[in-house]
Amino acid sequence: MTPDQILEHCRDLSSQPLGAVAERWKATHPGGRVVAAYPVWAPAEIIHAAGMLPLALLGGGTSVELTHADARFQSFVCSVAKSSLELGFQGIVKGVDGFVFSNICDVARNLSSIWKRNFPDAFVDYLHLPQNSTSPGVPVYAANELRRLAAGFEQAFGLKVTEPALAKSIEIYNALRARLRALYAFRIAEPQKLSTTDLYAALRAATCVPPEEAIGWLDALLAALPLRDARPRDRLRVVVEGAFCEQPPLGLLEVLEEAGCYVVEDDLLLGWRWFTSDVATDGEPFERLGAAYVNQAVPSSTRHEGREHRSAGLIEKVRRSKAQAVIFTPAKFCEPALFDYVLMKQGLERAGIPHMIVEFEEKMWTFERTRNEIETFVESMLFD
């Protein structure tokens, strides 16, 4: 298959409603269960080890009109929380048996219990992921929290997460993440051959299928991409930061590149490539996964890292990807991204790295102003 054919398949997969994705999988897995995780990170390994299909609950994008959820959440609340809830009200996630939320922000926290109240038949769990990254007891706590989730699955669905099964799932997700890291590394090396919309298509599709299946076509894509014919252009290499939860409209990603950028790093769907390296493959698997959460996590606005300054991870990303600038893309009303913007921009300024900010909303549909802003920024950099 050519990269275009694979990517077309990816776009087709991720354009389907979440409930339809769940039902399609269930048709070939009679009695199977499906659990969707709200951003940013959830242990897909544990869902997978229980024999279930892990999916991502990423809001409704432009596909859903709010008719119920905006009466539950106010106008000053981010769109992804409301449109996710709307998916529930409109039955678009019918077929998904469980939902996992975590302490990424105050809105997600409240959404979790409101989801539970409005959809009492669904399994709902709220993970408290540790914000303390340095105390000795934290990895043990994290492992226990993951065990608690597994016990919840057993109680709700009668599906036990055994240690051997979890060890196997960790290996499979290590393999998946290795492919995704390879895709990112490829884009850094040859951004002209892999646009961000293409990369996003592959990434998003990987959240819609069992990891074994995604690994298959990611391998094919990785093999075929270098053969793509594309000439490098005189563009600004940028890191995109801030779109780790609400999904930016594809139009925004397109505009970024059309306006003269190569996006060489980003934090899109960060939770699905959460670990900087493989989770260890020996030892008790819950402990390994818990320890990895504490010690191998990518820098994220939803996680406090006590060992380095808030801007350090971003600066490292800029250096590693040989980027020339950062474009902050916080979602409207996203407090974690908007707060981090200040400390990150201060860090970038100390390091002499140019930056600009473009707020987005998942339902945004006109990009001309954004295009103008980015073009001006790019021109000021390229022709300086």
Next chain:
Amino acid sequence: MPAQVTERQYQGKVHEHSRRLMSDWMGRLSRAEAEGQPTGALMISGNCVELLLACHILPMFPEVTALQNAIRHKSLPLILKAEQAGYSSDNCAYVKADIGLFLDGGMGPGKPIPFPTITVCNYVGCNVYVKWFEHLADLSGSKLFMLDVPFARTPGEPTQADVQYVVAQLKELIALCEGITGRKFDIDELREILGYAARAEEGYARSKDLCKAHPAPFDAYFDAINMMGPINVLRGTKEAAEFFDVAVAEFEELVAQNLGPLSEERFRIVVEGPPPYPYYKNFRNLFAKWGAVAVASTYSTVGGIWEWGFRHDARRPLESIAEQMLRENLTNRSITARYQQIKRYVEEWEADALVIHSIKSCRLFSAGQGDMRDYFTRELGVLTLLVESDLEDPRYYAEAQLRNRIDAFFEALEHKKLVVGAAGRRGAGALPSEATV
């Protein structure tokens, strides 16, 4: 509209006493740097102030500074300073006012508000706390200790594993504090402090319980602020314990005399959400003119929920501090747990209605309050009003709009009372119980 309701000058002793205690504390804070007194920044919700006191570290609370600036109408210029520095108009204005205070030269070496020697982020459910204290530690250069308190996400009591997880971090914090002060931690001193804390908690709970009286002796939303300083900031001191002894005696006397804060208590309301500090008195007046008295409020429980019986236990010092942080405060509990808290208030305090004050700054409180309204109106048939403004940013307070909604709500409520009264006199059947504005 019936005869005008007037405010009785009832605030006397409790208000003055609270103001004196808080001024003393602010005075100590302003002298701390010159006197070499280490300070520790804490958040109000589910805090471990007793531990800092036992470690001889003077607690400071950026939230209190922010609200004081708001109530004195000083918050907007500070918020604008922060926004100029890059903070978004959509970020919590409490944080912006605090950062703005630093940018404006009101916080730091030689300033009225010192930099903290240590910044202790008691992360109890509020994710903005994490950001706020990261920023505070960054600008002050103080050591940041992230005290991770697992959210109350399982039914019932906190698990022993969660308690031990928090206790282990408290021990780590004690060691850090010992390093700062050079003084050995004394567990017996902590026990004594916890004894005072429990006495204050008992007094606060008793005060709130007295609001079950008709009329309630004080407004459990607007007047509770007089008690929130002593219970959240000064808890664990002898002075705070004595404050509540005096307050309880005064409230008991008011109950005995059948006196409330207004000339007439026409409506008993439960209020959910923080107040709009920049327009505190204006907002209060919108309710007072209708004879509406808050008999219970959720905001008064952000620091701790004492009315259901929890007290710090000197026999289990660190464990009971951990338990309070884990479960016995509003912020570390889910929004739907808050529905149950409010339901109890409505039922046990015999309220006529629920007023939800939804504020933009604090999504922990407000995100999803539309669902809360849905629960109370549709499922419980409790008359519910939802209004929006902000606790710190005066730009979000639209008085005319608020007045319209509040007036319409109480007109409807009054009408309902009249109709119910008439129907009762005629022995007629029940009226519809649902109404919302």
